[in-house]
Amino acid sequence: MKNKDKLVVLVVEDEPAQLELLTYNLEAAGFLVDTASDGEDALIKVAETPPDLILLDWMLPLVSGIEICRRLKSKSKTRAIPIIMLSARTDEVDLVRGLDMGADDYVGKPYSVVELIARVRSHLRRVRAEAVGGIMAYEDIELNGETHQVSRAGVCIKLGPTEYRLLATLLEKPGRVWSRQRLLDRVWGQDIYVETRTVDVHVGRLRKALCAHGGNDLVRTIRGYGYALGG
Numbered sequence: 001m002k003n004k005d006k007l008v009v010l011v012v013e014d015e016p017a018q019l020e021l022l023t024y025n026l027e028a029a030g031f032l033v034d035t036a037s038d039g040e041d042a043l044i045k046v047a048e049t050p051p052d053l054i055l056l057d058w059m060l061p062l063v064s065g066i067e068i069c070r071r072l073k074s075k076s077k078t079r080a081i082p083i084i085m086l087s088a089r090t091d092e093v094d095l096v097r098g099l100d101m102g103a104d105d106y107v108g109k110p111y112s113v114v115e116l117i118a119r120v121r122s123h124l125r126r127v128r129a130e131a132v133g134g135i136m137a138y139e140d141i142e143l144n145g146e147t148h149q150v151s152r153a154g155v156c157i158k159l160g161p162t163e164y165r166l167l168a169t170l171l172e173k174p175g176r177v178w179s180r181q182r183l184l185d186r187v188w189g190q191d192i193y194v195e196t197r198t199v200d201v202h203v204g205r206l207r208k209a210l211c212a213h214g215g216n217d218l219v220r221t222i223r224g225y226g227y228a229l230g231g
């Protein structure tokens with residue numbers, strides 16, 4: 001039986017000492033912990049009891065962490081579960097690859113357990129805010145998930161449905177760089193074929209709308225890659 005008051009974190013890690021360390025600390029922090037020590041086991045666990053968040057090791061036997069991430073993020077049923085990738089591979093190419101596969105965050109080993117748990121909490125807060133239609137904000141931009149209203153410096157801003165979803169995605173994590181492909185997957189859905197250039201068009205519209213009543217352009221372009229909100 002799942003204890004309804006506690007959030008469930010699934011830890012996928014093949015090194016027993018790491019698994020034990022994470023389990024101990026997460027339980028001490030008030031989470032219920034489920035564990036898997038290889039990729040196949042992880043996929044079965046997620047199908048049986050979808051967790052609230054997944055800590056996923058990169059290097060795993062049978063099915064790699066990155067492949068698990070890709071599979072979970074490509075299914076509408078599991079897409080919303082935040083995934084934090086854990087890896088000893090800290091170079092930037094891997095980071096970008098991990099985020100491209102849909103990971104919500106990336107923590108290099110060795111990590112600080114205290115910081116890792118802080119990140120777990122922060123991702124769970126974000127997911128809950130979206131689920132209950134909370135307010136997301138960055139600088140003077142505010143998006144109300146309940147009324148679907150967007151304002152800047154208190155002035156109401158009219159957005160089309162695509163621009164609204166685009167802004168909601170960017171607001172999930174200000175400063176984070178999103179590739180065009182990832183934005184396409186999130187905003188349009190992975191089953192639909194849309195040219196990546198379409199993203200540029202809608203980002204252009206979003207920019208224009210956000211600056212319609214003045215204020216700096218807060219959407220940042222990362223040449224040849226994608227976009228971020230501020231940062």
Ligand code: CA
Nearest residue numbers: 014057059060
């Ligand atoms: Ca490993």
